Amino acid sequence: MSELKLEFVGKQVKDMYGTFIGKVIGIVTDIDGSIESVGVDCGSAGLKHLAYEQLLVQGDYVIYIPRWRLDAQKLLRQKNLTLMRIKALKDIVAENDSMKDDAELIYIKYEKRLNDLEKDEKYVHEKLHERLNELDKESKDVKAVLFDAKLQHRSNEITEDMYQQISIHTNELMEHINLEKSEINNVKTRLTQQTLENNAISTVSDVESTVREMPATETALQQQQGSVSRQSITPPQIVGKNVTSSAEEKPVETHADDVDDKETSWLNQVIPNNSEIST
Known part of the structure; x- marks a missing residue:
């Protein structure tokens, strides 16, 4: 499994507004190896598959874009x-x-x-x-x-x-x-x-x-x-109770195939590169 796919597994998922959604437990791929969706354990709500293009990795979290x-x-x-x-x-x-x-x-x-x-x-x-x-x-x-x-x-x-x-x-x-x-x-x-x-x-x-x-x-x-x-x-x-800054934060990664460079730039503004979401 590529390093990109491994970045998702085990991370907690939150929406853009700080609400906890669940935890990534696996990746669903197509026959060519491309990622189709990400499996998220949502507790009593069961396993949900979130579209890959609606997700981005920010530090220890995966952020869900509605x-x-x-x-x-x-x-x-x-x-x-x-x-x-x-x-x-x-x-x-x-x-x-x-x-x-x-x-x-x-x-x-x-x-x-x-x-x-x-x-x-x-x-x-x-x-x-x-x-x-x-x-x-x-x-x-x-x-x-x-x-x-x-x-x-x-x-x-x-x-x-x-x-x-x-x-x-x-x-x-x-x-x-x-x-x-x-x-x-x-x-x-x-x-x-x-x-x-x-x-x-x-x-x-x-x-x-x-x-x-x-x-x-x-x-x-x-x-x-x-x-x-x-x-x-x-x-x-x-939004969260405790938001701390980190100079070593990794840059935001986006994965939307159908989104052009300007939309990618916009998505990067969702989560400032120098902030980290706390649990």
Whole structure:
């Protein structure tokens, strides 16, 4: 087995928001030796196979990237580029009317491409809506656990220390849920803004830079309260009680065959190279 495959086995898996998923117990490969999926022991939830392109290795952990996030990022980039080219065609015709016939043929091509992307956008919106419903249910479940713990504490069934431990863990879960919900809502807003009518067109580099620049830690989010923030995809930072830095941290490795260099650069921003997730 290659060194690359061995990097996965035995590592704990967490999602981008710090929630523990399970432990890697094996790799499923194709006949040519390429990795198809990674088997993760999720305890009572059983063995789950996670898509290889949705995983990256960061130190002692494997980080799981949700499919909705990859699909949304890809759609935003493709739609933005299509809108930019349609606008460029209109500008060319406005400057030189003799090129109208040539531009019209190309315009039809990009108009069809935009219609196809709008169908993809509808699918992504449905997935985002489903995920928001799932998060709302998880939020209610977490709050129910915390409320019951408070009730037990008031009735002297559990100690103060026990109640504080429950409170800490449930608050961490709520923090993870709220971060993901906030990011999904930002994505939905961004997709809605990308239309020809409102001319919400920016360069691909601008999209990538806003993705990297938007802070996602709890402190940064608190600092933004009361101000009008720009709507963009917020790259979440792994959330945990203890996050320590390490100068010897290995660089992030990504393995998506269908993702280009710019998307790889974006994925590398998910986990800063100088941070390490603590258990």
